[in-house]
Amino acid sequence: MEKSDLKVIVGGGDPKDSRAPKRFVSAYVTNSRLMGVLVVSIHWESILSGNRDGGGESFRQFFYIEVSEIGLDTYKSLCGDEAAPLLEIEQEMAGGLGSGKVDITEKEAVMLIQKYAELNEKYGEELPEEIREFRFILDREITATENEWRELFRKTCVSPETPNQLINYFLMRYFARDAEAIEFLAPGVVKNKFDDDGEYDTLCLNKIEERIDKENGLSYLCESLIETEREHQIVVSEIRVSGDAVTSFEIISRFPISNAETAMKLERPEFITVYEILMDHTVVREFLDAGLPAAMKRDTDFGKLYLTFNENNNHLKKSVYRLNDDIKGMIYVTDEGQMILAAYSLAQIHRLERGVQSLPFGRKLLALAKYEFKEDMFYDFVRNETGDFVSYVEEVCEFDPDDEDI
Numbered sequence: 484m485e486k487s488d489l490k491v492i493v494g495g496g497d498p499k500d501s502r503a504p505k506r507f508v509s510a511y512v513t514n515s516r517l518m519g520v521l522v523v524s525i526h527w528e529s530i531l532s533g534n535r536d537g538g539g540e541s542f543r544q545f546f547y548i549e550v551s552e553i554g555l556d557t558y559k560s561l562c563g564d565e566a567a568p569l570l571e572i573e574q575e576m577a578g579g580l581g582s583g584k585v586d587i588t589e590k591e592a593v594m595l596i597q598k599y600a601e602l603n604e605k606y607g608e609e610l611p612e613e614i615r616e617f618r619f620i621l622d623r624e625i626t627a628t629e630n631e632w633r634e635l636f637r638k639t640c641v642s643p644e645t646p647n648q649l650i651n652y653f654l655m656r657y658f659a660r661d662a663e664a665i666e667f668l669a670p671g672v673v674k675n676k677f678d679d680d681g682e683y684d685t686l687c688l689n690k691i692e693e694r695i696d697k698e699n700g701l702s703y704l705c706e707s708l709i710e711t712e713r714e715h716q717i718v719v720s721e722i723r724v725s726g727d728a729v730t731s732f733e734i735i736s737r738f739p740i741s742n743a744e745t746a747m748k749l750e751r752p753e754f755i756t757v758y759e760i761l762m763d764h765t766v767v768r769e770f771l772d773a774g775l776p777a778a779m780k781r782d783t784d785f786g787k788l789y790l791t792f793n794e795n796n797n798h799l800k801k802s803v804y805r806l807n808d809d810i811k812g813m814i815y816v817t818d819e820g821q822m823i824l825a826a827y828s829l830a831q832i833h834r835l836e837r838g839v840q841s842l843p844f845g846r847k848l849l850a851l852a853k854y855e856f857k858e859d860m861f862y863d864f865v866r867n868e869t870g871d872f873v874s875y876v877e878e879v880c881e882f883d884p885d886d887e888d889i
Contacts, residue, residue: 554602578777669729786817817870
């Protein structure tokens with residue numbers, strides 16, 4: 484552990500007070516940099532006034548970082564060593580990233596927080612309102628060599644295990660105009676430099692096909708569907724790899740496609756199960772709020788949506804990558820007393836069904852209908868002005884349940 488160069492300021496009875504002297508205990512960063520997000524956690528021992536010779540109070544800081552367009556996005560802190568609140572905040576901050584934790588030093592933690600705080604200023608984004616709690620980190624003076632920065636960046640990244648995983652990560656970061664990650668995955672390959680004010684495109688879908696040429700050997704032909712600020716495009720490229728690095732990259736063609744063509748490209752089966760909640764649905768929401776700490780939660784005008792994520796990012800190892808393949812399942816509790824489950828495979832929807840039926844209120848869920856759609860219906864429903872999925876389907880599909888011929 485490196486000796487801290489924090490200034491010791493006596494005073495303050497609040498362990499969250501940035502002025503309270505602190506001893507560094509440990510820190511970690513998620514190795515999710517190639518996904519475009521990071522979580523940094525720092526564990527301090529905060530020394531309160533009058534207790535300088537004894538033990539201090541445990542104080543943990545969590546930073547959720549968007550590496551491309553925001554910087555420090557979300558900040559949370561926790562005092563004490565109780566396991567349950569610590570697990571809850573870790574799951575809330577990092578549970579959906581599908582990544583591991585890598586130990587880092589105090590200096591490395593400060594380097595990361597300062598680096599991405601500078602992005603907030605660059606992009607005109609406000610720092611988290613709790614800045615008073617981590618101001619002492621931003622105010623530290625540190626120097627780091629190029630090798631230290633390079634080693635720290637490596638700690639924040641997973642090592643691609645397969646060509647598909649390497650290619651998908653590379654294209655994801657390439658279209659996001661992430662020069663630092665591009666150089667890490669493809670050293671010296673991408674010559675053009677991106678403008679600071681360039682657009683950040685999103686890789687929605689990527690299909691990889693092996694191609695063997697007698698003269699040049701193995702290469703990979705990629706058909707990528709990307710979303711720009713104005714339109715969707717198809718980008719066809721050829722990539723060669725060696726070990727864990729991209730060695731050549733050539734864009735063969737790039738052209739826009741219509742919304743209808745985009746919908747057809749992204750089309751895939753969707754499985755939905757609908758329950759009627761035979762109790763106060765607000766109690767169900769409260770239970771899910773507490774029981775799904777790692778889920779992404781979103782209030783809508785007609786209910787509350789919960790997105791649960793896979794424990795890893797193995798979907799990047801597939802030859803067909805989809806942006807939302809990290810989603811394990813979706814749960815939507817509506818104000819009209821329905822619970823709607825949605826998933827992209829039979830196995831996933833069955834796991835969701837077993838999961839909710841095993842909850843304490845499982846016997847208070849009455850199955851109303853099960854559906855399989857060839858296109859996205861769930862999100863259309865969430866955006867619609869209704870909380871009754873069965874009626875919504877009948878209206879959209881012009882389905883009459885009393886028509887015996889159907």
